[in-house]
Amino acid sequence: MTVESTAARKPRRSAGTKRTAAKKPPGAQPDLVQLLTPEGKRVKNGEYDAYVADITPEELRGLYRDMVLTRRFDAEATSLQRQGELGLWASLLGQEAAQIGSGRATRADDYVFPTYREHGVAWCRGVDPANLLGMFRGVNNGGWDPNSNNFHLYTIVIGSQTLHATGYAMGITKDGADSAVIAYFGDGASSQGDVAESFTFSAVYNAPVVFFCQNNQWAISEPTERQTRVPLYQRAQGYGFPGVRVDGNDVLACLAVTKWALERARRGEGPTLVEAFTYRMGAHTTSDDPTKYRADEEREAWEVKDPILRLRTYLEASNHADEGFFAELEAESEALGKRVREVVRAMPDPDRFAIFENAYADGHALVDEERAQFAAYQASFADEGEGKQR
Amino acid sequence: MTAEKMALAKAINESLRTALDSDPKVLIMGEDVGKLGGVFRVTDGLQKDFGEDRVIDTPLAESGIVGTAIGLALRGYRPVVEIQFDGFVFPAYDQIVTQLAKMHARALGKIKLPVVIRIPYGGGIGAVEHHSESPEALFAHVAGLKVVSPSNAADAYWMMQQAIHSDDPVIFFEPKRRYWDKSEVNREAIPGPLHKARVVREGTDLTLAAYGPMVKVCQEAAAAAAEEGKSLEVLDLRSMSPIDFDSVQASVEKTRRLVVVHEAPVFLGTGAEIAARITERCFYHLEAPVLRVGGYHAPYPPARLEDEYLPGLDRVLDAVDRSLAY
Ligand SMILES: Cc1ncc(C[n+]2csc(CCOP(=O)(O)OP(=O)(O)O)c2C)c(N)n1
Numbered sequence: 001m002t003v004e005s006t007a008a009r010k011p012r013r014s015a016g017t018k019r020t021a022a023k024k025p026p027g028a029q030p031d032l033v034q035l036l037t038p039e040g041k042r043v044k045n046g047e048y049d050a051y052v053a054d055i056t057p058e059e060l061r062g063l064y065r066d067m068v069l070t071r072r073f074d075a076e077a078t079s080l081q082r083q084g085e086l087g088l089w090a091s092l093l094g095q096e097a098a099q100i101g102s103g104r105a106t107r108a109d110d111y112v113f114p115t116y117r118e119h120g121v122a123w124c125r126g127v128d129p130a131n132l133l134g135m136f137r138g139v140n141n142g143g144w145d146p147n148s149n150n151f152h153l154y155t156i157v158i159g160s161q162t163l164h165a166t167g168y169a170m171g172i173t174k175d176g177a178d179s180a181v182i183a184y185f186g187d188g189a190s191s192q193g194d195v196a197e198s199f200t201f202s203a204v205y206n207a208p209v210v211f212f213c214q215n216n217q218w219a220i221s222e223p224t225e226r227q228t229r230v231p232l233y234q235r236a237q238g239y240g241f242p243g244v245r246v247d248g249n250d251v252l253a254c255l256a257v258t259k260w261a262l263e264r265a266r267r268g269e270g271p272t273l274v275e276a277f278t279y280r281m282g283a284h285t286t287s288d289d290p291t292k293y294r295a296d297e298e299r300e301a302w303e304v305k306d307p308i309l310r311l312r313t314y315l316e317a318s319n320h321a322d323e324g325f326f327a328e329l330e331a332e333s334e335a336l337g338k339r340v341r342e343v344v345r346a347m348p349d350p351d352r353f354a355i356f357e358n359a360y361a362d363g364h365a366l367v368d369e370e371r372a373q374f375a376a377y378q379a380s381f382a383d384e385g386e387g388k389q390r
Numbered sequence: 391m392t393a394e395k396m397a398l399a400k401a402i403n404e405s406l407r408t409a410l411d412s413d414p415k416v417l418i419m420g421e422d423v424g425k426l427g428g429v430f431r432v433t434d435g436l437q438k439d440f441g442e443d444r445v446i447d448t449p450l451a452e453s454g455i456v457g458t459a460i461g462l463a464l465r466g467y468r469p470v471v472e473i474q475f476d477g478f479v480f481p482a483y484d485q486i487v488t489q490l491a492k493m494h495a496r497a498l499g500k501i502k503l504p505v506v507i508r509i510p511y512g513g514g515i516g517a518v519e520h521h522s523e524s525p526e527a528l529f530a531h532v533a534g535l536k537v538v539s540p541s542n543a544a545d546a547y548w549m550m551q552q553a554i555h556s557d558d559p560v561i562f563f564e565p566k567r568r569y570w571d572k573s574e575v576n577r578e579a580i581p582g583p584l585h586k587a588r589v590v591r592e593g594t595d596l597t598l599a600a601y602g603p604m605v606k607v608c609q610e611a612a613a614a615a616a617e618e619g620k621s622l623e624v625l626d627l628r629s630m631s632p633i634d635f636d637s638v639q640a641s642v643e644k645t646r647r648l649v650v651v652h653e654a655p656v657f658l659g660t661g662a663e664i665a666a667r668i669t670e671r672c673f674y675h676l677e678a679p680v681l682r683v684g685g686y687h688a689p690y691p692p693a694r695l696e697d698e699y700l701p702g703l704d705r706v707l708d709a710v711d712r713s714l715a716y
Binding site for chain 1: 421422424425426427429447448449450451453454477478480481516517518519520657686687688689691692693694695698699705708
């Protein structure tokens with residue numbers, strides 16, 4: 001019985017897997033917004049060209065710089081994890097265009113709710129990359145003041161932040177302000193109840209929020225097909241707001257579509273779902289082993305769509321950047337890598353009393369009591385004049 | 391077949407395999423349990439051998455996983471679901487507490503909910519937040535649920551068999567930092583009852599009661615104390631709901647002192663319940679108040695501080711000294 005039912009089921013599974021693996025190039029899909037082809041050619045788009053029409057060569061170089069530095073930072077963090085300096089790292093390799101394009105579309109007074117992989121968005125918000133590393137090194141559970149850059153803490157529990165983003169956006173409406181909110185999440189997260197509830201709330205209250213789903217094709221070992229039977233962007237329709245699929249490896253398209261969605265939100269037209277169709281080039285995190293569940297060919301098929309290469313081709317072909325620019329950026333990139341290395345290695349372990357810090361804003365008698373017990377216990381070792389054995 | 395030495399994770403894997411083999415109604419469900427074999431490889435190879443209909447990769451939705459497991463159980467299946475990490479059970483908490491726990495009673499006992507929820511729990515592996523918590527008291531507090539945790543491979547093997555055979559929902563907490571610890575598993579042994587505590591080391595001066603990851607720490611503490619001439623008894627509780635108070639009482643009547651040890655915060659934790667009950671049952675036997683060693687009333691700290699937070703040898707021995715000083 002077991003054998004029979006397995007056999008009957010198998011073809012469906014392999015068909016599902018194949019659908020991802022053998023997908024036509026994103027450019028060939030009619031429902032994919034693209035402004036730069038994988039070959040680096042600028043293509044016209046009637047609806048979204050307007051949002052990048054006045055972009056200057058300097059701004060284009062800026063987007064390129066952002067992506068290169070973000071990738072460099074990410075690579076440095078990955079190797080720091082390999083060297084034992086970080087406990088874990090969630091790499092964004094391959095998702096630079098989705099993050100930089102959308103991140104650069106935000107205004108300073110907008111508010112961003114990330115997952116745990118939005119290092120490129122953090123970069124756009126002016127968060128010091130070094131701050132992102134504390135949590136992965138294990139010296140804190142956050143590491144920055146969300147209000148200093150309107151960039152919320154990383155959220156590890158899948159999907160939770162989409163509701164926070166919606167509530168924040170509802171608050172903006174109540175205040176009569178014209179800023180907007182953007183919430184990031186993955187294709188896997190789209191299965192969570194919290195995400196469905198955030199769609200409901202944002203639609204019902206017409207909240208100025210942009211849901212930015214980076215469909216990187218995988219949720220750890222599970223392909224998008226294990227989360228949905230319709231393209232993710234189409235989900236929005238059922239809730240009563242627009243959904244758009246954009247080439248997530250095309251930084252210009254991501255910038256344009258996100259600008260459009262944020263402007264809609266600001267005008268009081270409510271939420272939008274943007275699905276950035278992209279690919280996670282690396283492992284899910286440094287503790288994952290993708291060889292257990294996905295084929296090398298799939299990665300190779302996506303390599304030719306690299307977001308950085310494609311903008312470089314365009315910059316060179318249109319004479320928007322010269323050798324000097326690339327050389328300078330290379331040096332800057334090296335310097336960033338060096339700085340990140342140094343900062344991480346110099347990051348001290350937290351004071352042991354940090355355990356009790358900020359458990360409450362107004363204080364708590366039990367915490368005070370336990371802190372005092374902890375102090376007395378620590379002091380008992382100091383008296384003996386010897387280190388604490390473990 | 392005689393006893394084999396295997397890691398705790400492997401013992402659970404073997405136990406699941408045995409259950410899948412012997413009962414076609416048993417299903418494995420969870421995120422990444424299929425091809426990947428789970429993030430801890432506890433379900434490694436099961437999908438390959440039993441197919442996608444029996445070992446089911448689910449969408450990334452814990453409420454969905456538990457809610458549909460309830461429906462499958464109502465239909466006669468015996469789902470064993472995996473929650474990837476302790477901190478991710480809360481999206482499913484509503485289904486577990488408001489539905490799974492109460493349905494048997496609401497149906498006048500006419501329906502059974504043989505659902506096992508596997509949760510790798512506890513700290514000590516240097517993980518990021520939500521990956522190191524010990525929420526067992528939150529489940530033990532809910533009537534209708536049974537809550538257990540093995541501390542070694544043999545128990546892991548047998549307790550999983552028993553949990554799957556149970557007609558009640560069982561929350562099965564797996565001590566993730568012991569996943570790679572090896573011990574003997576004898577598949578032909580006749581196991582003791584699922585909810586019975588076990589004396590893992592005999593002693594006369596004081597009882598250490600623990601479960602899951604802290605049993606090993608208590609055994610080490612007892613060994614260290616022995617060098618100082620103190621004889622500690624170590625009890626592995628194995629079950630947090632129900633708790634085998636008879637075994638704890640028997641031990642305390644002998645040693646007259648009790649220290650309860652767990653990773654979870656002490657405040658309103660499993661140890662508090664044991665302290666209260668044992669004080670009632672053994673009031674005239676006790677030479678010292680029941681002491682508790684555990685986590686603080688603070689969020690689980692970042693990895694670099696977890697050694698300060700988690701009870702280690704020293705904190706256990708410190709409590710032993712305090713108890714003996716009464
Ligand atoms: C509620 C919850 N369940 C499970 C996990 C474990 N987990 C961490 S990341 C992940 C996959 C997420 O996939 P996706 O949403 O597509 O985002 P991606 O990591 O691919 O960017 C899982 C299952 C979690 N963090 N939170």
